Amino acid sequence: CLSTRRGASRPTIRLVALVVFLHSFINSAQIQRGLGASRIFLRGASDMSSTHAKMKPTTKSLRVTLRRSKRLLTHGSKRKSSGNTPLKPQVPPKHARFSRSQSQKVPRNFQEKKAIEIDGQNFWKIPKDFSLAQSVCSYGYFALAPNRWTPAPHGEDEDRGKLSRPFRYANEKVVWATIRQSGSRSSLPESPPNLHITLHAPHELAIHEIQEVMDGVGRMLRVQMCVKGFHEVCPEAKDRGFGRTFRSPCLWEDMVKTITNCNMKWSGTVRMNHLLCTHVGKNGAFPTPKEVLKHKAQWLQENCKLGYRAERIRRLAACVEGIEGMEKLDLQWFEASDRKREEAFERIIKLYGFGKFAAHNVCQLLGYHESFPFDSETVRHFKEHHKASSKAKFTDIEKLARKHYSTFAPYQFLAYWFELWTAYEKRRGSTSTRWTVRGNQTESSGFFDVSKPRSKR
Template structure:
């Protein structure tokens, strides 16, 4: 299944005003706003709520899913976030996504420059997040239960950079801290507060500052080196994402980066669309112990898991994640597309930790709001 034609946009231009900063980025003037409405044609089987609420990254800053009231179907859910665009991500806009009739309806609001080229970039980022071009019929032919639940398009970030950063923040850490790290990166590091920071934003700060102020721990050095790789050309996004690139080539390139071991590399691969990969970790061990009654080391479980999911090739990761995601929803008692901010942020936490962790997450969110008010 291929991505359908991106439809033309209509726009309402109130006024446009922006100021350039010393680093070339554009500082938005909130008193002037350009609003643009665009639509992206999607397949009849596309479901925005199920595409967004399918993978843990959707609850990480700066993503925000707003479920509808219980009386309405999830077709009325709304997804919001800032997107960076333009050369080196120097511009920012706020996008709001809703489900239309065979379309994703998008509202773009910005005080930064915005032309047709920028709109094309924004649309492509949205298509990447929602995996609009994923061949879901092929996957569903292998997994009837997933088809009955509309599951298959796994949410990801709008850019490879953001996916790789988020992968760093999920390694060897509890989920609640992953949530906190991403929130602090958006609120303390980004040159457009609240948006995801660009590589250039990260390089304005030392690893020591990032470690202290963003609760990154040892990941601060890895993040700093990753940002350097994106800015100095070590990571050529066009090369990485070229359609001719093989899984082995990307595996070798990613594994050579500081901080990217087998788990992180496998996770980056699945986020890029190589779904035969195996980013297995302690969650895999827990899942197989609880759901498949298999006990053993990570190496033992990895071998068993590869055998278990082999029949779903080339979508082994989707099959694995379907089982995990179904388990998270059962533990929470609510389908992911109905998650509010509180339970969404804590879905992977142990039940006995949730009350304490919920308060910690609220404290971070409230502090970020206080800092934002002080900077306005």
């Protein structure tokens, strides 16, 4: 590489080579002494390599290392970049399975106290076009733990479905909430949509604690979002009440879910979130940053199957808490109504582990609907539904997609997602409001998976 570098004179090459030699000498000496501190200087030292530097070589890691060494010996460095791998047209994921969920009962440890019934109208002015089923079943995160969606019985209005999950309040405490809807768009004006929330808490709740939980519910369902503007540019979405895409009760959960969404097929994302809630979060709730920080990255890797994401999630938690030498990340700053998308994007992309896709995804979750999380799914979608050339590159399709959705500005993401989501439904032959994840979310393959099936070898 050095010899091909423009303008690199021979003395420069010698000097750099000497530095590299000295560095590798110091590095190996430190590793031998068990220090490993030099890993911060390693070229391209990823979070994984740094983590592995500290790890004991397990049988598995040893096997993988040997396998790689063997491959290098036999194939040299011919490893293909995944970015250049031509995408084959994706066939509908027939292997994906959906089923009615198991009975979504309130867990036993939340049943002890009397339930608190809350009328949604006391907290929000619920729009007349609101639909619980459409709000929930509009983004894949509804299928991730700790969310549980129970679809309405067949033959009944889709809005008779219910959403249950544990919510965090007062930092560490957990309350179990079940959200139902009465009335609907179709029963106007006699019976406008309203939300009814049942809370099961281990003790009496103060008003401000209930308010905290309701803020989370409102955020998840985007209850107070006005979708009129989007429906004007996309009338098909109005017909079905689509536009309030589902998200988490807090930005922290959205950010972690985005990290688990990267470099992983959907079933893997489902499993990671399930294990995080089972092993790290209190009472099956989504873990708080503090709970994540109780564990080392290696522990999270092994117990939650997070892989290299463990270090990224841990660092994000340290940022949120402002500890371990991290500059404190104020999550409320992102939620400010006068915040500009560019400001938020710039701050997110500076965070370790957040690239372009992840930063755009967090932006759209924050409500910046012009943000466009462009990924391999967009490429597949454009090749399948917009007659993009099968040879078109990632960047070509990105330009094509930006141009295509510019007519929906400032709702590019919603238009894109509506198109993609309805294509998923068409492929599956059922509406998303009837989808759910089976009771046991640890199953690694199958349900709710829209990733590309492997071609026969």
